[in-house]
Amino acid sequence: MLILAHAGHWFVSLAYFAPVLGFVAWLGWVTVKERREGGPESK
Amino acid sequence: MIVIAHGIVGRSDLPIPAWLFGWAAALVLVVSFVALAVLWPQPRLQDGGFRALPTGLSRVLTSRVVEVICGAIGVGLLFLVVYSGLSGLQVATANFAPNFVFVVFWVGLVPVSALLGDVFRAFNPWRALGRTVAWISQTAAREPLPAPLTYPERLGYLPAAVGLFAFTALELVSSSGSEPENVAIATLVYSAVTFVAMALYGVEAWVSRGEAFSVYFGLFARLSPWVRRGGRLGLRKPLSGLAAFEALPGSALVLAVMIGTVTFDGAGEGPVWTRISPRLADAFRSLGLSPEKALEAAFFVGLCLGVALIYGFYRLGVGGAASVGGGFSPRQLSRTFVHTLVPIATAYVMAHYLTFLLYQGQAMRFLVSNPLGRDGTDIFGTAGQSINYGVIGATSAWYYQVALVVAGHVAALILAHDRALVTYDQPRLAVRSQYWMLVVMVGFTSLALWLLAQSNT
Numbered sequence: 001m002l003i004l005a006h007a008g009h010w011f012v013s014l015a016y017f018a019p020v021l022g023f024v025a026w027l028g029w030v031t032v033k034e035r036r037e038g039g040p041e042s043k
Numbered sequence: 044m045i046v047i048a049h050g051i052v053g054r055s056d057l058p059i060p061a062w063l064f065g066w067a068a069a070l071v072l073v074v075s076f077v078a079l080a081v082l083w084p085q086p087r088l089q090d091g092g093f094r095a096l097p098t099g100l101s102r103v104l105t106s107r108v109v110e111v112i113c114g115a116i117g118v119g120l121l122f123l124v125v126y127s128g129l130s131g132l133q134v135a136t137a138n139f140a141p142n143f144v145f146v147v148f149w150v151g152l153v154p155v156s157a158l159l160g161d162v163f164r165a166f167n168p169w170r171a172l173g174r175t176v177a178w179i180s181q182t183a184a185r186e187p188l189p190a191p192l193t194y195p196e197r198l199g200y201l202p203a204a205v206g207l208f209a210f211t212a213l214e215l216v217s218s219s220g221s222e223p224e225n226v227a228i229a230t231l232v233y234s235a236v237t238f239v240a241m242a243l244y245g246v247e248a249w250v251s252r253g254e255a256f257s258v259y260f261g262l263f264a265r266l267s268p269w270v271r272r273g274g275r276l277g278l279r280k281p282l283s284g285l286a287a288f289e290a291l292p293g294s295a296l297v298l299a300v301m302i303g304t305v306t307f308d309g310a311g312e313g314p315v316w317t318r319i320s321p322r323l324a325d326a327f328r329s330l331g332l333s334p335e336k337a338l339e340a341a342f343f344v345g346l347c348l349g350v351a352l353i354y355g356f357y358r359l360g361v362g363g364a365a366s367v368g369g370g371f372s373p374r375q376l377s378r379t380f381v382h383t384l385v386p387i388a389t390a391y392v393m394a395h396y397l398t399f400l401l402y403q404g405q406a407m408r409f410l411v412s413n414p415l416g417r418d419g420t421d422i423f424g425t426a427g428q429s430i431n432y433g434v435i436g437a438t439s440a441w442y443y444q445v446a447l448v449v450a451g452h453v454a455a456l457i458l459a460h461d462r463a464l465v466t467y468d469q470p471r472l473a474v475r476s477q478y479w480m481l482v483v484m485v486g487f488t489s490l491a492l493w494l495l496a497q498s499n500t
Contacts, residue, residue, distance in 0.1 A: 020486040023481065
């Protein structure tokens with residue numbers, strides 16, 4: 001209940017870190033994709 | 044838990060939500076990253092260049108007379124801190140010692156170092172006293188007296204990291220750390236440790252690697268275009284002082300302490316920590332600690348977590364950079380890119396303590412006239428002055444803080460990009476490694492702005 005009551009605070013805090021979360025997700029996707037294709041050094 | 048408040052007041056009239064500033068700052072970093080990849084194809088900072096000042100001016104500023112005068116001023120201020128702390132009124136805001144140490148010295152000397160260079164080296168009271176004792180000993184012995192021990196290479200900056208952590212623990216963890224008498228005692232203890240270390244390893248060896256404040260201000264001074272080289276003063280390329288930084292064991296830890304302790308200080312003022320700390324303190328109380336000691340233990344854990352968070356995030360970034368290839372281990376890349384944390388540390392300190400410095404720094408106007416805080420003392424006729432809290436508005440302060448944070452992280456990106464160009468033999472790998480450094484920079488930027496918003500809540 002405490003977490004729900006303070007959901008507004010958490011969402012606002014999360015908004016500050018949305019860009020870095022987006023970057024990490026994108027970088028993870030690029031890394032997995034390149035590993036499947038043979039790694040960045042093979043290019 | 045310094046009694047002197049950080050002088051921060053809440054904002055109310057920003058045109059957009061504060062978190063959108065974080066998104067805008069991230070966008071600035073991305074644009075800077077792309078611009079660097081396109082417009083900065085060759086390393087430019089590795090050769091710092093040097094344009095000497097006119098010989099006469101340089102000779103005066105680096106003369107022995109000026110060195111002795113600056114050292115004497117430093118020693119005088121050290122004695123004043125100890126004397127006022129022990130003999131003055133035991134009220135933090137009315138005594139010279141805590142105000143000078145926590146405001147003028149710890150915070151005020153950061154922008155001075157970043158702009159003018161290693162000013163602290165000239166005024167360092169421990170170095171001045173150590174060199175004086177060494178000179179007297181060698182004159183009496185009529186022969187050079189080498190240090191009894193060689194400074195262990197493996198220690199690097201680790202003693203400095205410990206010293207800086209201990210100082211911030213005094214400021215942020217101890218419930219009585221800002222009491223004048225405790226500031227004076229801590230100064231005496233630190234002085235004793237420093238003198239013993241200088242006697243064992245030599246003055247310059249200890250000052251350049253082990254003495255916490257010399258390492259701290261020396262890192263900020265590398266941002267300055269001013270440098271002393273070969274006995275002459277001159278100008279170098281902006282940021283080239285950091286490109287020439289030689290990483291030693293403990294370099295990343297020193298910078299993690301510098302950024303992590305500010306992180307904890309910022310978070311400690313916000314609602315997240317104020318909800319967590321009582322529960323943590325309760326857990327320590329259940330172990331038998333008194334309420335005061337339990338709260339200090341909780342704050343100590345918070346301070347350690349702040350440092351661990353920054354160190355861990357940086358190591359995660361260099362671990363990611365190592366994964367793109369090039370044959371470098373995360374440990375190697377940690378040392379290669381550690382200098383990029385210096386402008387970030389500068390941005391954190393300056394942004395977080397901006398209002399603290401501008402408000403509380405004014406206290407020195409009346410404290411120089413009445414350093415002991417006693418009734419009736421008015422040495423320079425300024426004892427009746429007070430702090431003007433209208434010197435900067437809350438909204439203006441926020442804009443300055445955002446600008447400082449963004450500028451510091453763009454400078455870090457420039458340093459990382461320039462270093463990547465000389466580290467990797469393939470331009471593609473250099474750029475790929477910087478994706479990870481970009482994530483680190485965006486992460487630190489988001490954290491800095493969130494902390495500032497927490498402080499203002």
